[in-house]
Amino acid sequence: MRFIFKTSYAQDLRLFQHGGQVFWYGLLLAALFSAPAWAGEYLMTQLVFVAIYSLVGFGLMMLTGFTGQVSLGHAAFLAVGAYTEAILAARGVPIFVSIPAAAALAAAVGVVVGLPALRLKGIYLAIATLAFNVIVEEIAARWESVTNGNAGMPVAPVTLFGHELEPDRGFYYLCLLLAVAACLACINLLRSPTGRAFVAIRDSEVSASCMGVNLAMYKTISFAFSAALTGVAGALYAHKVGFISPEQFSLLVSIELITIVILGGVGFLHGAVLGAAFVIVLPQAIAVAKDFLPPTMAPSGLQAVVFGIVLILVIIFEPMGLYGRWLKIRTWFELFPFYRRGMFRRQRTYTKTERLR
Amino acid sequence: MTDLAQLLVAGISTGCVYALVALGFVLIYKATETVNFAQGDLMMLGAFFALTSSTVFGWPYWATIVFAAAVMAVVGMTVERIVIRPVLGHPAFTVVMITIGVGYVMRGIVTMVPGWGTETYQIPTPFAEAVWTAGGVVLPVQQLAVIAMTAALCAVLYVFFRFTRIGIAMQATSQNQLAAYYMGIPVRRVNMMIWGLSAAVAAFAGILLAPVTFVHSNMGFIGLKAFPAAVVGGFGSVPGAIVGGLIIGVVEALAGYYLPEGFKDVAAYVVVLLVLMLRPSGLFGETMRKKV
Amino acid sequence: MSFFRVENLGIRFGGVVAVDGVSFEVKKGEVFTIIGPNGAGKTTIFNLVCLIYPPDTGRVVFEGREITGLAPHRVAELGIARTFQNIELFEHATVLQNLLIGRHRHRRTRFWQDLLFTPAVREAELAQREAVERVIDFLELAKYRDSLVAGLPYGVRKVVELGRALATEPRLLLLDEPSSGLNPEETDDMAFWIEDIKKQLGITVLMVEHDMNLVSRVSDRVLALNEGRPIAEGTPAEVQSHPAVVEAYLGAA
Numbered sequence: 001m002r003f004i005f006k007t008s009y010a011q012d013l014r015l016f017q018h019g020g021q022v023f024w025y026g027l028l029l030a031a032l033f034s035a036p037a038w039a040g041e042y043l044m045t046q047l048v049f050v051a052i053y054s055l056v057g058f059g060l061m062m063l064t065g066f067t068g069q070v071s072l073g074h075a076a077f078l079a080v081g082a083y084t085e086a087i088l089a090a091r092g093v094p095i096f097v098s099i100p101a102a103a104a105l106a107a108a109v110g111v112v113v114g115l116p117a118l119r120l121k122g123i124y125l126a127i128a129t130l131a132f133n134v135i136v137e138e139i140a141a142r143w144e145s146v147t148n149g150n151a152g153m154p155v156a157p158v159t160l161f162g163h164e165l166e167p168d169r170g171f172y173y174l175c176l177l178l179a180v181a182a183c184l185a186c187i188n189l190l191r192s193p194t195g196r197a198f199v200a201i202r203d204s205e206v207s208a209s210c211m212g213v214n215l216a217m218y219k220t221i222s223f224a225f226s227a228a229l230t231g232v233a234g235a236l237y238a239h240k241v242g243f244i245s246p247e248q249f250s251l252l253v254s255i256e257l258i259t260i261v262i263l264g265g266v267g268f269l270h271g272a273v274l275g276a277a278f279v280i281v282l283p284q285a286i287a288v289a290k291d292f293l294p295p296t297m298a299p300s301g302l303q304a305v306v307f308g309i310v311l312i313l314v315i316i317f318e319p320m321g322l323y324g325r326w327l328k329i330r331t332w333f334e335l336f337p338f339y340r341r342g343m344f345r346r347q348r349t350y351t352k353t354e355r356l357r
Numbered sequence: 358m359t360d361l362a363q364l365l366v367a368g369i370s371t372g373c374v375y376a377l378v379a380l381g382f383v384l385i386y387k388a389t390e391t392v393n394f395a396q397g398d399l400m401m402l403g404a405f406f407a408l409t410s411s412t413v414f415g416w417p418y419w420a421t422i423v424f425a426a427a428v429m430a431v432v433g434m435t436v437e438r439i440v441i442r443p444v445l446g447h448p449a450f451t452v453v454m455i456t457i458g459v460g461y462v463m464r465g466i467v468t469m470v471p472g473w474g475t476e477t478y479q480i481p482t483p484f485a486e487a488v489w490t491a492g493g494v495v496l497p498v499q500q501l502a503v504i505a506m507t508a509a510l511c512a513v514l515y516v517f518f519r520f521t522r523i524g525i526a527m528q529a530t531s532q533n534q535l536a537a538y539y540m541g542i543p544v545r546r547v548n549m550m551i552w553g554l555s556a557a558v559a560a561f562a563g564i565l566l567a568p569v570t571f572v573h574s575n576m577g578f579i580g581l582k583a584f585p586a587a588v589v590g591g592f593g594s595v596p597g598a599i600v601g602g603l604i605i606g607v608v609e610a611l612a613g614y615y616l617p618e619g620f621k622d623v624a625a626y627v628v629v630l631l632v633l634m635l636r637p638s639g640l641f642g643e644t645m646r647k648k649v
Numbered sequence: 650m651s652f653f654r655v656e657n658l659g660i661r662f663g664g665v666v667a668v669d670g671v672s673f674e675v676k677k678g679e680v681f682t683i684i685g686p687n688g689a690g691k692t693t694i695f696n697l698v699c700l701i702y703p704p705d706t707g708r709v710v711f712e713g714r715e716i717t718g719l720a721p722h723r724v725a726e727l728g729i730a731r732t733f734q735n736i737e738l739f740e741h742a743t744v745l746q747n748l749l750i751g752r753h754r755h756r757r758t759r760f761w762q763d764l765l766f767t768p769a770v771r772e773a774e775l776a777q778r779e780a781v782e783r784v785i786d787f788l789e790l791a792k793y794r795d796s797l798v799a800g801l802p803y804g805v806r807k808v809v810e811l812g813r814a815l816a817t818e819p820r821l822l823l824l825d826e827p828s829s830g831l832n833p834e835e836t837d838d839m840a841f842w843i844e845d846i847k848k849q850l851g852i853t854v855l856m857v858e859h860d861m862n863l864v865s866r867v868s869d870r871v872l873a874l875n876e877g878r879p880i881a882e883g884t885p886a887e888v889q890s891h892p893a894v895v896e897a898y899l900g901a902a
Contacts, residue, residue: 009778013771072448116630119637122449123392127588128633130581142619192763192770193756193777200750207737210699211817212725221760239707249651251581255457264455266740300477301468301574304882310463310521315455316443 001215006025016182029060036169043228044168049280050273051175052236055288056261057272059229064258065266066195068202070119073129074257076113077227079249080106081148081234083140086155086244095158095174099235107224114223117272118216133254140246152245155238161200167240175236186269189225198222200257230257263314265321274322362494364610371569372606373507378583379590380514380596387531387593388551388596389445391443392489394411395436395460396559397580403429403464403560405470405570408478418483422564426557433556437549445548460577467574477573477649480564503565510561518593518595527551582609585629591639604628651710652677653854658697658707667897669877670687671707677820680847680854682864684888685874686897691857692734693877695825698855700724702825711821726754730819731820732810735858738797744809747798748784751816752777761833777861781816787850788812788842804835810841815850822846824856826865836863863888873897 004018016022035047056074059279063069081102088098119162140147147153158165159175165171189195197218200208209215238244256279264275286303318325332339379394393399404629407425408415410416416424435465436459444452468475487498517526529537530547538544586605592598605625613621620627632639653675660668666765668690675681683691700721708717710840711737715723730751740748755777756768786793788808798806814822827843827900828836840863846852847867857872865892873881873894888894 001691009775010771013774058879064450086868088415110557114632120633123386123453123635124588124633124639126450126453127584128630131585134581134626135623135630137622138619144470149829188770189763192766192774193753193758194760194763196746196750197753199742199746200753203739203741204702204737207733210701210723210725210731210737210751211750212722213750214720214722216720220587259457263450266448281518282534283859301465301755302464304461305469306464306465308458308465311458311461312455313446315451315458316440319444319447319451337626 004121015187025308026204029180031287033173036172041168044172045279046284048169048172048236050277051172051179051320052233052240053257053260053276053280054179054273055182055233055236056230057264058179058186059233060257060261061228061264061266061269061272062186062189062198063222063227064261065225065268065271066190066202067198067219069219069222070122070126070258071129071223071226072251072254072340073113073131073133073136074230075249075251075253076133077230078234078257079140079238079244079246080109080138081226081231082155082238082244082249083234083256084231085235085238085338087146089156089158089239089318090153095160095265102235103228103231106153107228110223110225110227111220111229114220117219130251130254133249133251134324135166137246137250140160140249147246150246152243154243154348155241158239171239175240178232178236182232183225183269183273190269194221199273200247211249259311263311263321265323268321268323270326271321271323274326278322282310299322359492359494360614362535363496363501363608366496366500366504368605368607369603369609370503371610372586372603373503373588374566374569374579374584374602375512375605376602377507377558378580378586379602380595381559381562382587383590383593384551384555384558384594386587388548389441389452389596390449391441391456392449392592393555394453394456394575394580395463396555396583397431397577398460398463399429399556399559399577400563400566400580401572401574401577402432402467403556404480404563404567404576405467405473406560407564407567408480408572409472411480411521412478413472418481421480422561423432425560427563429556429560430553433559434549434553436556437552441552442548444596460535462480464577470532473574475574479571480567482568496568499568499601506565508598510558512557514595523547523550527554565567582625585625588629588639591633591636591641594639594641597639597641651675652712653855653900654710655694655698656708658694658709660693660697660705660706663764663889667877668697668704670878671874671879673872673879673882675853675855676869678847678851679869680843680856682856682866682868682885684858684861684894689874689875689897690877691874694874695731695857698724698823700728700893706736709802721901726816728754728818728820729819729823730814730817730826731802732814732825733828734811736803736806738798738806738810738813741757741797743783743795743797744790744793744801744812745781745795747809747813748781748816749777749815750865751784752780755780759878773824784812784816787815787845796891797854802896803830803832804832805882806830807839808842811839815852818866822852822854822856824858826857826859827859828860836860839863840866861885865889 006012014024036044039047057080060071060074063071066236084102084105085098113129113132117125141150156356158171160170165174193197197208197213200211201215205215221345260272260275260279264271283303284308290302314321334356378400381395382395385391403425406428409423410421410424411418440455440459441452444455469474482499484498484502489496489498489501491538518528525548527549529540529542530544534544538649566576566579570579582605583602586601587598590601605628608628609621609624612624651674656672658668671694680824684693685691692785697788698700698709700719704717708715710716711727711729716727739750759775776869785794788811790812791806793805798809801809811827827839831839844867849853868885870883871885871888872879873888873891875897880893880897881888
């Protein structure tokens with residue numbers, strides 16, 4: 001157990017609370033930045049996807065985990081980012097213009113979606129975002145002059161100053177840098193008034209507004225910020241996959257994206273990364289496991305079953321997600337041998353009802 | 358004019374299926390405040406059971422309906438007991454995610470069962486191909502049968518909720534769990550039965566839908582169209598679910614005929630967005646305010 | 650110009666008239682209490698003042714400015730803070746974070762600055778923290794500073810809520826049943842704090858309260874309500890002995 005001796009208020013505002021954090025996060029960053037040197041091609045591809053999904057994870061975590069606004073339509077923002085990038089890249093626009101443009105456009109769409117969110121709560125909001133997702137998918141399929149419809153459109157590889165970025169090296173660093181920057185931005189928001197306003201809205205809208213928090217403004221900011229991060233992720237995704245078509249941004253993708261947050265642990269930024277890694281690794285693991293199973297089982301079916309069961313088990317046994325499990329393991333080691341089973345038990349709120357919020 | 362009449366009947370008959378799935382949503386939502394994203398998949402599973410009983414066992418149409426509904430009632434109760442009950446009281450969206458997980462599992466299992474798999478099947482019905490002509494309007498008996506059967510089911514459900522002991526207990530539980538508990542109603546068991554009832558209704562909807570979309574492992578995605586239906590009616594209102602389903606069905610049929618291609622698929626979602634913009638809790642939804 | 654004035658306030662929920670034609674005036678620097686039997690419409694008046702519900706009739710004037718029709722957060726920005734009868738804290742945040750949200754109306758930085766955590770944000774945060782620490786000292790909350798609200802006993806949460814309202818540095822503080830759910834010692838502490846808030850911090854207090862001991866100890870003036878209508882106004886002693894008040898509480902003799 002570590003006790004931190006605090007001597008100034010500024011200490012609470014630091015990025016890292018103690019030297020151990022500096023060491024471990026430094027080690028993680030060093031490992032990630034040196035990855036092209038030690039990781040194979042396969043692993044690099046997975047790392048790029050984890051970075052991209054982490055970006056979405058951060059965005060959704062800010063919106064759902066910290067502002068308490070559920071979105072079942074984030075694949076739509078992914079689509080906005082991806083199509084913007086694909087179209088701009090095809091016109092030869094450099095990425096330091098096109099990626100911010102993708103983010104800005106996604107954020108603008110996020111504001112538009114956020115507008116109904118100002119009046120809608122809980123399940124009604126989820127349905128509204130779901131409806132929005134379906135409509136965006138349909139627009140992408142029908143607006144053939146721009147998106148090339150259901151035939152899809154190819155995306156050129158990333159070029160920077162006339163040089164094509166290598167997928168395993170340059171493009172990986174681009175994804176990693178953007179993911180780290182997004183993470184820092186989230187941390188900054190959470191330790192400043194904006195993040196506190198988000199949390200206030202999540203926990204009690206009535207009292208947030210009585211404390212002077214402008215609900216409409218902060219919900220809109222949260223939607224826009226979340227959409228912008230997802231838009232950036234969409235732009236990177238378009239380059240990584242090299243070909244985009246409307247069905248890559250369907251409702252099922254939105255559901256997969258929200259599982260990142262739920263599996264990772266709602267309300268923890270770490271959870272966004274852990275959840276993203278999990279969502280990427282699981283299908284691969286199933287593909288490996290399939291070789292040991294009878295061939296009659298359809299692989300897609302097996303994947304759905306395993307994914308569903310994992311989701312159910314995590315929610316029942318680990319409501320705080322993978323990060324919650326990690327916290328428990330860490331505490332077990334820190335307190336060894338004094339860890340008690342009930343330490344993280346939460347009070348269940350039987351009477352809490354969403355109908356009256 | 359005849360076009361319009363035919364469209365309306367077709368729309369109402371599709372709407373009936375939406376309405377029944379929406380009804381399942383609403384029943385579960387009222388009782389456990391859970392939005393059951395697996396409702397469409399329950400419907401799909403019910404259709405597969407009906408398929409097996411009709412093609413493998415060779416049972417008549419009516420018997421397959423009863424069989425599928427009964428099996429699904431058991432499935433619904435099992436799902437409630439195993440995965441929903443342990444998480445009651447968790448934040449609502451967590452529970453929603455669990456039902457999404459249940460949906461994944463069901464879709465996956467169906468593809469792995471021998472004889473079901475990823476193929477598309479058809480359930481034989483007594484009204485296939487027959488038409489009924491009245492004053493130049495040609496109406497498939499199939500569609501009329503769907504409407505009639507939905508109406509019959511609604512009547513049965515009305516009587517059930519109004520006059521039977523268990524139906525009244527379900528209503529009480531939906532209104533106020535704690536108060537129902539104090540009145541000696543076994544709330545947990547009632548919740549389980551509501552899940553069973555809802556799954557049985559889903560099976561019924563699946564059988565009605567089978568002639569239109571055929572039976573396959575992804576037919577449950579139609580449940581996503583029933584969401585707008587439930588929301589338009591105001592989640593938590595049983596008559597609202599029926600009306601919402603009919604509205605969505607009719608709008609979809611009209612959009613498919615009068616508007617350019619593509620509008621049919623998004624019509625339901627455009628309607629729900631419009632309704633939510635005007636009335637944030639649906640047409641029949643009650644607006645409750647938190648007391649502070 | 651009056652400090653805070655409510656004129657002919659009224660609202661009905663469906664067919665029920667919850668508040669009807671209530672007018673009163675709060676003078677700067679006093680403790681004004683609204684009493685009344687259950688269901689008299691006391692909390693509803695608070696919700697009308699904070700504009701959580703828009704009133705059907707009447708208006709609310711604060712420092713010469715009509716506030717009816719403003720958004721709830723604008724009311725808070727003008728310097729009106731409140732507590733809630735059944736505690737509306739941010740449950741999954743620490744006491745410190747809860748109090749810092751109280752500083753929200755004093756925020757000076759914009760979203761972009763927050764995003765980059767510029768030196769200006771750091772400086773502002775330190776200033777906010779110091780202001781919050783003053784409240785923590787005032788209410789003796791130091792030992793709970795870093796605890797999650799969800800795990801605290803009811804009495805402490807009540808104080809945290811008072812602290813959060815004080816952290817906004819209000820000019821008018823609305824307390825909704827500050828003593829409900831507190832034991833006699835905690836109620837006693839609450840009475841001291843209300844007196845200190847009035848005398849040391851110079852904040853005007855508008856309070857809804859049941860506990861007549863507390864009311865007569867801290868209030869300068871009292872308004873009694875019954876069934877949404879005012880029935881008596883005056884000093885605590887006057888109101889307590891007013892025949893209409895006695896009748897409302899005990900029934901007609």
